[in-house]
Amino acid sequence: LDFSTHLKAATGGRIGLCVGLDPIPDRLPSKFKGHPEPLAAFNAEIIEATSAYASAYKPNLAFYERFGADGWIQLGKTVMAIPKDKIVILDAKRGDIGSTAEAYADALFNGLGGDAATVSPYLGSDSLEPFLVNPDHGAYILAVTSNKGGADLQELTIDGEPLYRHVIRLARRLNKNRNVGLVVGATRTELWPGLLELALDLPLLVPGVGAQGGDPVVLRSLLSGYPGAVLVNSSRGIIHASSGDDFALRAGEEARKLSDQLAG
Amino acid sequence: LDFSTHLKAATGGRIGLCVGLDPIPDRLPSKFKGHPEPLAAFNAEIIEATSAYASAYKPNLAFYERFGADGWIQLGKTVMAIPKDKIVILDAKRGDIGSTAEAYADALFNGLGGDAATVSPYLGSDSLEPFLVNPDHGAYILAVTSNKGGADLQELTIDGEPLYRHVIRLARRLNKNRNVGLVVGATRTELWPGLLELALDLPLLVPGVGAQGGDPVVLRSLLSGYPGAVLVNSSRGIIHASSGDDFALRAGEEARKLSDQLAG
Numbered sequence: 001l002d003f004s005t006h007l008k009a010a011t012g013g014r015i016g017l018c019v020g021l022d023p024i025p026d027r028l029p030s031k032f033k034g035h036p037e038p039l040a041a042f043n044a045e046i047i048e049a050t051s052a053y054a055s056a057y058k059p060n061l062a063f064y065e066r067f068g069a070d071g072w073i074q075l076g077k078t079v080m081a082i083p084k085d086k087i088v089i090l091d092a093k094r095g096d097i098g099s100t101a102e103a104y105a106d107a108l109f110n111g112l113g114g115d116a117a118t119v120s121p122y123l124g125s126d127s128l129e130p131f132l133v134n135p136d137h138g139a140y141i142l143a144v145t146s147n148k149g150g151a152d153l154q155e156l157t158i159d160g161e162p163l164y165r166h167v168i169r170l171a172r173r174l175n176k177n178r179n180v181g182l183v184v185g186a187t188r189t190e191l192w193p194g195l196l197e198l199a200l201d202l203p204l205l206v207p208g209v210g211a212q213g214g215d216p217v218v219l220r221s222l223l224s225g226y227p228g229a230v231l232v233n234s235s236r237g238i239i240h241a242s243s244g245d246d247f248a249l250r251a252g253e254e255a256r257k258l259s260d261q262l263a264g
Numbered sequence: 265l266d267f268s269t270h271l272k273a274a275t276g277g278r279i280g281l282c283v284g285l286d287p288i289p290d291r292l293p294s295k296f297k298g299h300p301e302p303l304a305a306f307n308a309e310i311i312e313a314t315s316a317y318a319s320a321y322k323p324n325l326a327f328y329e330r331f332g333a334d335g336w337i338q339l340g341k342t343v344m345a346i347p348k349d350k351i352v353i354l355d356a357k358r359g360d361i362g363s364t365a366e367a368y369a370d371a372l373f374n375g376l377g378g379d380a381a382t383v384s385p386y387l388g389s390d391s392l393e394p395f396l397v398n399p400d401h402g403a404y405i406l407a408v409t410s411n412k413g414g415a416d417l418q419e420l421t422i423d424g425e426p427l428y429r430h431v432i433r434l435a436r437r438l439n440k441n442r443n444v445g446l447v448v449g450a451t452r453t454e455l456w457p458g459l460l461e462l463a464l465d466l467p468l469l470v471p472g473v474g475a476q477g478g479d480p481v482v483l484r485s486l487l488s489g490y491p492g493a494v495l496v497n498s499s500r501g502i503i504h505a506s507s508g509d510d511f512a513l514r515a516g517e518e519a520r521k522l523s524d525q526l527a528g
Contacts, residue, residue: 061366062360068375069341076332093360095384096326097411100286103326111332118360122386122406124413142386147361149388154421163427166420181355213283243306 006115007203007229009038015223016055016263017255018089018114018205020235021046021078022063028239029247035143040049040074042247044081049252053259056087056231058177058205079113087231088115089205093142101130106209109137116140118183118205121167128174138179138203144195146185164191168198181205186214186232191223198200201228209258210237216250216261234258268380268442271467271493275434279487279526280319281519282353282469283335284343284499287366293511303328304338306511310503312482313516317523320351320495343377350509352379352493357406359384359394364392373401378405382447382469385431386412392438397461402443402467405435407477408473409460413522428455432462450478450496456486460470465492473522474501480525498522 010016021043032038032185040136059078064071082088096105101123108117116138119131131139143164144154154164179252181203184195204254208214209232216232223230238258242250274280287303296302311321323342328335346352351380354376364386372381372395380402383395395403406417407428418428435444445467448459467488473477473496480496487494502522506514 060360060367061362062358062364062371063372065336066367066375068371069336072333092325093358093384093387095359095386096324096357097409098413100324100326103330104326107326107329107332112329116318120357120384120386122359122384122417123357123409123411124416124418126411126413128413145361146385147387147390149362149390149392152388152434153386153427153430154388156427158420158422158427163417163420163422166417170416192361 002135002178003051003115007087007138010085011229011231012055014227015220016231017259017262018056018058018231018233019046019050019054019055019059019238019255020091020207020233021059022235022241023239024063024236027243029243029245031245037074037077038069039067040077040081045248046251047081049248050238050255051083051086051254054086056089057082058089058091058233060091076112081260088113089140090114090117093118093120094129095123095127097123098126099132101127105130105137105261109134116181118142121170125170125174125249132174132179134179135177135179138181140181140183140203140205141167143171143182144184144188144191146187146212150185150188159247165195168195171202172200175202183207183215186219187212189218190223196222196226198226203229204231206228206230206232210234216258220262220264232258232262266442267379268399271351271402274319274349275493275495279484280493281317281523281526282320282322282495282497283310283314283318283502283519284355285321285323285503286470286499287503288500289290289356291507292499293507293509295509301338301341303331303335304341304345307342309512310515311345313512314502315347315350317516317519318350319447320353321346322353322355322497340376343430344455352377353404354378354381355417357382357384358366359387359391360389361387361392363479365391369394373398380445385434389434389438396438396443397442399441402445404445404447404469405431407431407435407446408448408452408517410451410476410478414452415448429459429462432459433450435466436464438468447471450483451476453478453482453486460486460490462486463492467493470494470496474498480522484526486528496522
């Protein structure tokens with residue numbers, strides 16, 4: 001199944017919810033203390049509780065790599081627990097020279113089983129292409145990130161246009177297999193009207209709602225009429241809604257709530 | 265030991281050789297076929313054969329991640345096999361929002377035991393700072409990369425200056441703990457005179473000699489008088505100089521040759 005078709009089916013033409021699987025050890029419910037694979041076990045319950053409302057899941061690799069090989073195994077098990085009709089985005093923000101980027105794409109798509117990855121554009125086109133050669137896999141290129149420092153480089157003006165707009169043009173040029181998306185932070189919505197026009201119909205991955213301050217109702221209004229597939233991500237606001245025994249129930253409730261807000 | 269002192273001791277005031285530990289499975293000598301940990305075993309012999317000539321070792325994480333948890337374990341063993349007086353640079357090119365960057369720094373410095381990491385600047389200052397809070401660890405920020413596509417963004421002109429020069433200014437601002445370095449590709453030496461002036465005395469990590477085309481004699485001449493610590497990296501040209509039984513001997517010879525060329 002090519003990425004574009006898979007994504008369209010997963011979102012069903014609406015703004016899709018993406019659940020960020022970035023578990024923070026201190027915030028895991030007590031039942032996972034002493035568990036041999038706490039991250040994978042926790043994620044499995046989160047996935048089951050939220051899958052009725054989610055189009056996609058997005059584990060960020062940092063939260064697994066910090067536990068070394070053991071974390072990598074738990075990440076693999078987490079990916080396997082995600083239903084096949086969902087989109088699995090491995091949030092890795094990789095970017096390296098061509099032959100190395102091939103090894104990363106192999107690790108993320110073949111090794112871990114991701115459908116898509118996030119990638120960083122600083123090394124340019126030949127660092128991105130290895131993620132795009134197979135139409136079954138996609139890559140979301142960082143354009144505007146949700147952090148404060150994002151503006152340090154992304155909003156520098158080149159020939160009258162901020163850098164992130166040059167990145168969007170690069171993304172458009174690379175979209176031969178209809179598998180290139182953009183990461184656009186929900187915290188910088190003042191940039192969106194012009195940005196959406198430039199993005200044409202590229203798929204968007206929108207981090208930064210909830211804990212980081214982005215407002216889903218504002219997003220929905222801005223995205224009205226945008227023809228591309230959109231995934232809005234929430235991580236902590238869903239998975240760590242509760243640290244008690246009701247964590248899965250509360251995750252499901254928060255996922256439903258955000259999904260409803262995005263649907264309007 | 266703080267990074268700046270460690271680096272100075274490892275290079276001894278000369279241009280230091282960095283050996284890139286990026287093993288390609290197809291090019292491993294036949295004795296490693298069927299070995300349970302071929303990458304770690306191969307690297308251990310390479311390290312022993314080259315350590316008289318090397319100031320630093322630089323495994324690129326992609327070449328281990330492609331083997332999943334097993335690759336991660338072999339990377340950890342590789343780092344443990346590197347003598348403590350050398351600099352271990354984990355070439356990861358990470359870059360993510362602050363809280364996630366903290367997790368990556370934890371994975372690379374505490375989990376894997378790296379002295380330094382390479383980092384990508386697209387997300388700006390708050391994505392880089394978590395790698396710099398501890399003066400015992402350093403980060404090399406990508407400025408000018410050695411690949412063809414590097415120019416796509418890095419050489420776009422902002423206010424009369426290419427983007428990579430804005431990155432160098434950002435690196436200077438972040439250098440409060442004397443642990444910020446720059447990645448500057450050996451394939452773009454025409455940019456170097458102005459770049460070295462702007463870099464003041466920041467440590468440099470220079471990829472792109474050998475297989476990628478950079479000339480060590482040209483480098484030495486350009487770097488004459490540069491006050492910062494410099495590491496010039498070669499990967500395949502050393503570790504895959506031979507796929508025969510003489511691979512370690514040949515790696516040692518190539519390391520000595522390059523080290524001599526850099527010393528002048």
